[in-house]
Amino acid sequence: MFNDDINGEFMEFKDANEGKFTWWSYVNMKSDIKTALGFAKFFYPDVIEAEGCFLLKDKFSEKNFDMWKKESQNNKINIEKMMNLYQVRDFFHINVDQDENLGEQIQALGEVLKLFWSLSFKNRFPNREIVVSVFKEEDGELFITVYER
Incomplete structure (x- = not known):
């Protein structure tokens, strides 16, 4: 999926523990069960269907849905692409270590x-x-979206 060295802190702990430090150790140190349950929903997101559209539940807004139906002239794929669109960086914009290789981490x-x-x-x-679909815009920002073909 990605190289361990993408996370400098993990590598420091691994080196300090003579290679006997695992990702499970890291998660145990950094998080709690409530956060783990949140990540379960994050990596296996709930979906809803509205008027035949496949939509991510946590991203859904009735107001935006009505707007995108109008904007896209009821084109199902375009509605789904826009309703489910999210800038990957924004998932964790509050707790960001700007000194590390942030671009590589966002891509991963x-x-x-x-x-x-x-x-x-x-x-x-x-x-x-x-x-x-994961894609970069012209400005280099990475986005993810979901739609049904």
Whole structure:
């Protein structure tokens, strides 16, 4: 998925523990069970369907849904792409270490989300073609979205 050295703090702990420090050790040190449950929902997101559209529950807004229906002239794929669109950097914009390789970490997070969201949707909706797309805009910002083809 990504190299361990993407996280300098993890590598410091691993080195200090003569290589016997794992990602499970790191998670145990840095988080609690409530946060772990939150991440379960983060990596396996709930979805809702509104008027035949496949939408991420935690991103849903009735106001935005009505706006995108109008803007896209009821084009299902465009509604879903815009309603489910999220800038990857914004998932963790509050707790950011600007000194580390943030761009590489954001890219890795985008790819990890794409992997787990794709697996989760395939598991729950095996007969539907749900697409998870990660892409960069011209300004270099990374985005993720979900839509049904």
